Amino acid sequence: MKSFFKIFFKWLIIFFVLFFVINIFIGMSFDDSDLTFLLMGIDASNVKEAKGVRSDTIMLFNLDKKNDKLSIVSMPRDTRTSIDGRKYKEKVNHSFAYGGAELTTSTVSNLLGIDIDYYAVVDYDLVKNFIDLIGGIEIYVPVDMKYEDPTANPPLHIDLKEGQQTLDGDKALQYLRFRKGYANADLGRIDAQQEFLKVVINDTLSLRNIPKIPKMIQLYKSNVDTNIPLTMVMRYGFSAIINSLDIETYVLPGSPKMLNGVSYYIHDEEATKEIINQIFYIN
Structure with missing residues (x-):
């Protein structure tokens, strides 16, 4: 009798797994629409408790x-x-402090002239735990990175040497949070972040990480504030595993400018339209 129940429950589990996977693939086969969302990284350890903070990264x-x-x-x-809700133009990352992910999403949507239905906000814990989960990443650190700020939340301790190396979760955070040593300031940091993302995406989508998907889902639930349904994430994720992705990165065109003693980045509207048209195939 025990043997019967073992076999029964084993096949019951296999049935539900196959049912779930088949439904994912059915969804993929009939839905070729793009997934567009705004990713925001915040200066906080816990995305669930972050209020009144500015977004540190917007992509x-x-x-x-x-x-x-x-x-x-x-x-x-x-x-x-x-x-x-603001009388004068301000820095885009201020929008998160005023109205969270929803306001930042609508702000960027208006800036770019496109509809952005989804958003995802991630915290430092997600980055650290996720990089440790996939076994670290191999990346080239473009400059010596050294900086201390014990008053930051969490405290900031950065000490990385230039060169190719393996970063665990803690060192990956150091790499991403470093900002004051690039020759071209914030644009240099953006280049480093984009390179980091390319490596992480390619590593995540490798077949060796498929057994780690349940733990990835746990991290997603606990460290991501998002309105993207998990089933949609799974559908597009499986599609990306099966079909290798061509990753293209851009930086909002523009240039730094001082206005009334405040440093801003003034975006080039025409050059921005060209990039948006290229991405979304707008004639």
């Missing part, structure tokens, strides 16, 4: 499933733009 993602292409547009945090 637009567009996954074009039909052409197996992922486009990423980084927004310099000092980009000057209009924010709903």
